[in-house]
Amino acid sequence: MNKLEKILARVEKPGRYVGGEWNAVKKDWDQVAVKMAFAFPDVYEVGMSHLGLQILYHVVNKRKDALMERVFAPWVDMEEQLRKEKLLLFSLESQRPLADFDILGFTLQYEMSFSNILNMMDLAGLPVRSAHRDNTMPLVIAGGPCAFNPEPLADFIDLFVIGEGEEVIHELIDAYKEMKQRGANRREMLLKFAQTIPGIYVPSLYEVKYNNDNTVASVTPMKEGVPGRIGKRVVRDFDNVDFPTNPIVPSMGVVHDRAMVEVLRGCTRGCRFCQAGVLYRPVREKKPETLIRQVEEMISSTGHDEISLTSLSTADYTGVAPLVKNLLDIYGERGVNVSLPSLRLDAFSIDLAKEVQKVRKSGLTFAPEAGTQRLRDVINKNVTEQNLVDAVSSAFKNGWSSVKLYFMIGLPTETYEDLDGIADMAKKVVQIGRECGVPRGRLKVTVSTSSFVPKSHTAFQWEPQNTLQELRDKQKYLKEKLRDKSITYNWHDPETSFLEAVFAKGDRRLGAVLESAWTKGARFDGWSEHFDYGLWMEAFAEEKIDPRWYAYRRISYDEVLPWDHIEAGVSKRFLIREHKKAMAGQPTVDCRSGRCPGCGLCPTLEIKPTILGGAEIAPIQGEV
Amino acid sequence: MPRYRVKFSKDGPARYSSHLDMVRFFDRSTRRAGIPVAFSEGFNPHPKFSFAAPLPVGVAGLEEYMDMELKEYLEPAEIARRLEVNLPEGYTILDIKEVADHAPALMSRVSRAAYRATATLPAGYSEVELKAAIDGLMDKQEITVIREVKGKRKEVDIRPGIFRLAGGVKGHILEINMELLIGSTGNVRPEEVLLKLSRDGGVPVDPEDFRIRRTALYAEGDAGLVSLWEV
Numbered sequence: 001m002n003k004l005e006k007i008l009a010r011v012e013k014p015g016r017y018v019g020g021e022w023n024a025v026k027k028d029w030d031q032v033a034v035k036m037a038f039a040f041p042d043v044y045e046v047g048m049s050h051l052g053l054q055i056l057y058h059v060v061n062k063r064k065d066a067l068m069e070r071v072f073a074p075w076v077d078m079e080e081q082l083r084k085e086k087l088l089l090f091s092l093e094s095q096r097p098l099a100d101f102d103i104l105g106f107t108l109q110y111e112m113s114f115s116n117i118l119n120m121m122d123l124a125g126l127p128v129r130s131a132h133r134d135n136t137m138p139l140v141i142a143g144g145p146c147a148f149n150p151e152p153l154a155d156f157i158d159l160f161v162i163g164e165g166e167e168v169i170h171e172l173i174d175a176y177k178e179m180k181q182r183g184a185n186r187r188e189m190l191l192k193f194a195q196t197i198p199g200i201y202v203p204s205l206y207e208v209k210y211n212n213d214n215t216v217a218s219v220t221p222m223k224e225g226v227p228g229r230i231g232k233r234v235v236r237d238f239d240n241v242d243f244p245t246n247p248i249v250p251s252m253g254v255v256h257d258r259a260m261v262e263v264l265r266g267c268t269r270g271c272r273f274c275q276a277g278v279l280y281r282p283v284r285e286k287k288p289e290t291l292i293r294q295v296e297e298m299i300s301s302t303g304h305d306e307i308s309l310t311s312l313s314t315a316d317y318t319g320v321a322p323l324v325k326n327l328l329d330i331y332g333e334r335g336v337n338v339s340l341p342s343l344r345l346d347a348f349s350i351d352l353a354k355e356v357q358k359v360r361k362s363g364l365t366f367a368p369e370a371g372t373q374r375l376r377d378v379i380n381k382n383v384t385e386q387n388l389v390d391a392v393s394s395a396f397k398n399g400w401s402s403v404k405l406y407f408m409i410g411l412p413t414e415t416y417e418d419l420d421g422i423a424d425m426a427k428k429v430v431q432i433g434r435e436c437g438v439p440r441g442r443l444k445v446t447v448s449t450s451s452f453v454p455k456s457h458t459a460f461q462w463e464p465q466n467t468l469q470e471l472r473d474k475q476k477y478l479k480e481k482l483r484d485k486s487i488t489y490n491w492h493d494p495e496t497s498f499l500e501a502v503f504a505k506g507d508r509r510l511g512a513v514l515e516s517a518w519t520k521g522a523r524f525d526g527w528s529e530h531f532d533y534g535l536w537m538e539a540f541a542e543e544k545i546d547p548r549w550y551a552y553r554r555i556s557y558d559e560v561l562p563w564d565h566i567e568a569g570v571s572k573r574f575l576i577r578e579h580k581k582a583m584a585g586q587p588t589v590d591c592r593s594g595r596c597p598g599c600g601l602c603p604t605l606e607i608k609p610t611i612l613g614g615a616e617i618a619p620i621q622g623e624v
Numbered sequence: 625m626p627r628y629r630v631k632f633s634k635d636g637p638a639r640y641s642s643h644l645d646m647v648r649f650f651d652r653s654t655r656r657a658g659i660p661v662a663f664s665e666g667f668n669p670h671p672k673f674s675f676a677a678p679l680p681v682g683v684a685g686l687e688e689y690m691d692m693e694l695k696e697y698l699e700p701a702e703i704a705r706r707l708e709v710n711l712p713e714g715y716t717i718l719d720i721k722e723v724a725d726h727a728p729a730l731m732s733r734v735s736r737a738a739y740r741a742t743a744t745l746p747a748g749y750s751e752v753e754l755k756a757a758i759d760g761l762m763d764k765q766e767i768t769v770i771r772e773v774k775g776k777r778k779e780v781d782i783r784p785g786i787f788r789l790a791g792g793v794k795g796h797i798l799e800i801n802m803e804l805l806i807g808s809t810g811n812v813r814p815e816e817v818l819l820k821l822s823r824d825g826g827v828p829v830d831p832e833d834f835r836i837r838r839t840a841l842y843a844e845g846d847a848g849l850v851s852l853w854e855v
Contacts, residue, residue: 020637303652
C-alpha cells in the first residue's frame with residue numbers, strides 16, 4: 001500500500017482525488033511538449049460542475065503537443081493528511097506533483113476562493129509569491145471573471161488571461177513551446193507573452209503608484225512594448241468555436257451533474273449590478289442545428305440523463321421554444337430530461353417550464369431582484385409587478401405549488417419602502433396561490449436575499465456597500481415582515497459579502513492581507529463552516545489596512561480605479577452615464593430590441609452581437 | 625421483461641466510489657452502450673438494476689453481482705460486448721447470463737461475503753503472533769462493537785457473524801481472510817474485525833492500512849453455500 005492509498009483510506013469522499021472518470025484524458029507524459037494543470041480552487045463537486053473547466057480541458061487535450069490535467073482544492077481532511085504524510089498536491093490524471101507541470105492555471109470564479117489558491121500552491125510545494133518562484137517551477141496563470149480585477153492577486157500570479165480563454169490558450173501554448181525550446185527563462189517568457197499576446201496581463205511588469213489619500217495614482221508598464229491597457233479576449237465565431245461534446249462524466253455526485261450545452265454567451269439585459277453582463281458581452285447565440293448536433297454528441301458520449309441549456313439567460317435565446325420542443329421530441333422517449341437553469345419573469349417562461357417539467361413540477365425560481373418599481377428602474381431590471389403576477393398565476397394554475405423569489409438587499413438608493421416591497425410581493429404571491437386553489441399545506445413561497453456587492457466594470461463600481469450593521473438590520477426587518485406559514489426566508493451571511501466587496505474592488509496592497517489570512521489558516525472562505533471572519537479582521541489589522549475603506553467608500557468618477565487598465569470593452573463613459581441614469585431612476589434599452597444603448601463594446605472590439613433572426617443592430621460609433 | 629445477471633469486478637480508482645455513484649455509473653454506461661434498460665414507473669423513474677450488497681467505499685470487489693431488466697431481449701454476449709467498452713476505469717464485466725423473471729432478488733439471497741485484507745508486515749511481527757491474535761478473537765463468546773445507528777450509539781455482538789477468520793504471512797505481506805455475515809439478517813464489516821484484531825489482538829496495523837478486497841459472495845443453497853452466480 002503506497003502513501004496515497006494510506007491517506008485515501010483516512011479521508012471522506014476519496015473519490016474526489018482519484019480521477020479515472022469516463023472521458024478523462026490520460027496522455028503519455030513524455031510524448032507531450034507542454035503540460036498544463038487546470039487548478040480549481042474549490043472541491044471536486046464544485047469544480048466538476050463548471051463548464052469552463054470542461055471547455056479548456058477539451059481544447060488543450062485536443063492538441064497533440066499539449067496535455068491538461070486537473071486538480072481541485074483538497075478538503076480540510078485531505079490537506080491534513082497530505083501535510084502529515086508529506087505528500088505534494090498532485091493532479092488527478094497522472095497523479096504527478098503539480099511542480100512537474102509547465103503551467104499551472106487557476107480559474108477565478110469567486111473572490112472567496114483566493115485563500116485556497118495560495119493554499120494549493122503551498123501544498124504543491126511552490127512558493128506562493130510570484131517573485132519567489134524560480135525557473136524550475138511552473139508558470140502560474142489565472143483567468144475567469146475575477147481576473148478583471150486581478151490586483152489583489154498580483155503578487156501571487158505570474159500572468160492573467162483577460163476574457164474568454166478558448167482561443168488565447170492556443171496562442172499561449174504555442175508561444176510557451178517555442179520559448180521553452182529556445183531555453184528562455186520565465187522572465188523572458190512573461191515579457192514576451194505580455195508584449196505579443198493580446199489579453200495577457202503580467203502584473204510584475206507594471207508599477208502602481210498611490211496618492212496620499214491612498215487612492216491609485218497610476219498603473220504603468222515598466223518595459224517597452226508592454227500594453228498600458230489590456231483588452232479582453234472574445235470569441236468571434238461562437239457558433240463554430242470548439243465545444244466539449246465529450247465532457248468528463250464525474251465519478252461522484254456533483255453540484256450540476258448533467259450535460260451542459262451552452263446555448264448563447266452574454267446577456268443583453270444590462271442589469272446595472274451585474275458584472276457577468278458586462279464581461280461576456282456581446283451576446284452571441286449558437287444556431288439551433290449546432291445545438292441539436294452538440295446535444296446528440298454529448299448524450300451519446302456521456303450517457304447523461306439530463307441536458308441543461310445553459311447561459312446567463314437561456315429564455316432570451318431567439319429560438320428557445322422550438323429548440324426545447326425539438327429536444328423533448330428527440331430525447332423524451334430515451335428518458336433524457338431537458339432543464340433550463342433560469343427563467344424570466346413572464347408567462348412565456350412558464351410555458352417553457354411547462355414543457356420541460358411535464359411530469360414532475362419541481363418548483364420555479366424567479367429573480368425580481370428588488371421590491372419596488374422605483375428600485376427595479378434604478379438597477380435596470382426591466383420587469384414589472386404585473387409580470388410577476390402573470391408569471392406566478394400561470395405557474396400556480398399549471399400545477400406548481402412552490403415558488404422561489406430572489407432579491408438583493410443593500411442596493412444603491414434602497415430604503416425601507418423597498419424592503420416593504422419585497423414583503424408585499426411575497427405576500428401577494430401567497431395570495432395568488434390561494435386564489436388559484438393551491439392547498440394551504442402545499443403552498444410554499446421561499447424568499448432569498450443576497451447582499452449587494454459592488455463589482456468592478458459595472459455601473460455600480462463607484463457605489464458603497466451597506467455596512468454589516470445596515471445589512472443585519474435589513475435582514476432582521478424582513479424576517480419580521482415575512483412571518484407567514486407559507487413563506488420561508490433565507491439570507492446570506494453579511495460578513496462574507498463584505499469581504500467579497502473588499503476583494504472585488506481591492507488593489508495590490510490586499511495581497512499582504514490575503515497572505516497573512518492564509519497563514520493564519522483561512523481556507524474555503526466561501527463555506528460558512530470554514531469562514532472565520534475574526535481571522536480576516538486580524539490580518540487586516542496586522543497589515544494596517546482598513547477593509548471598510550474599500551467596501552464603504554463612495555468613489556468619485558475621476559478617481560483612477562485599481563482595475564482601470566483591464567478593459568472589458570464597455571466604455572467607462574457609458575458606465576458613468578448608466579450610473580447617473582440609475583440615480584435618476586431611468587431605464588436603458590436592451591440591445592436585443594434593435595436599439596443600441598451605446599456601451600461602446602462593438603466598435604472597440606470590432607464585433608457585433610449575434611442574435612439569430614433578430615434585427616440587425618447598428619452599433620453607435622464614437623462618443624456617446 | 626428479460627432479466628440478466630451480471631458478474632463484474634470493481635477495482636482501481638472505481639473502488640473509491642460509493643454504491644450510489646456506482647448505480648449512476650451503470651445507468652450512464654448502459655445509456656452510452658445503447659442497452660435498453662427497463663425503468664420503474666412513477667414521477668421519478670429509475671433504472672431496474674438490483675445489486676447484491678453495497679461495497680464499502682475503498683473496498684475492491686473481485687466478484688460482484690447485479691441483476692438488470694431490459695425492455696427487449698439482447699443476447700448476453702451482446703450486452704457484455706456493448707457494456708465492456710463503455711465502463712469507466714476499474715470496472716470489468718466477468719460474465720452475463722439470463723435469469724428467470726421470477727428469480728429471487730440477489731439482495732434477499734446473499735448471506736455471506738469473503739474478504740481478503742493485506743498489509744505490509746510490520747518489522748518484528750510474526751505469523752505465530754498473528755495466528756495467536758486470530759485464535760484469541762475467535763475463542764471469544766461475544767465480540768461487541770459500537771455502531772452508530774441514526775445518530776445513536778448501539779452495542780452489537782459480531783461474533784455470530786464471523787464464520788471464518790484465518791491469517792498468514794507471505795514474504796513481506798500480512799494477509800487476513802474472513803468470511804462474514806452479509807444481507808438481510810445482518811452485516812459484519814471487515815473493518816470491524818480488523819479493528820478488533822488491532823485493538824484487542826495486538827496486530828500492529830491500523831485497519832485503514834489494510835487493502836481490502838471482497839473476493840466472493842455466497843447464498844445458502846440446499847447443500848451448503850453456493851456462489852450467487854448459481855442462485
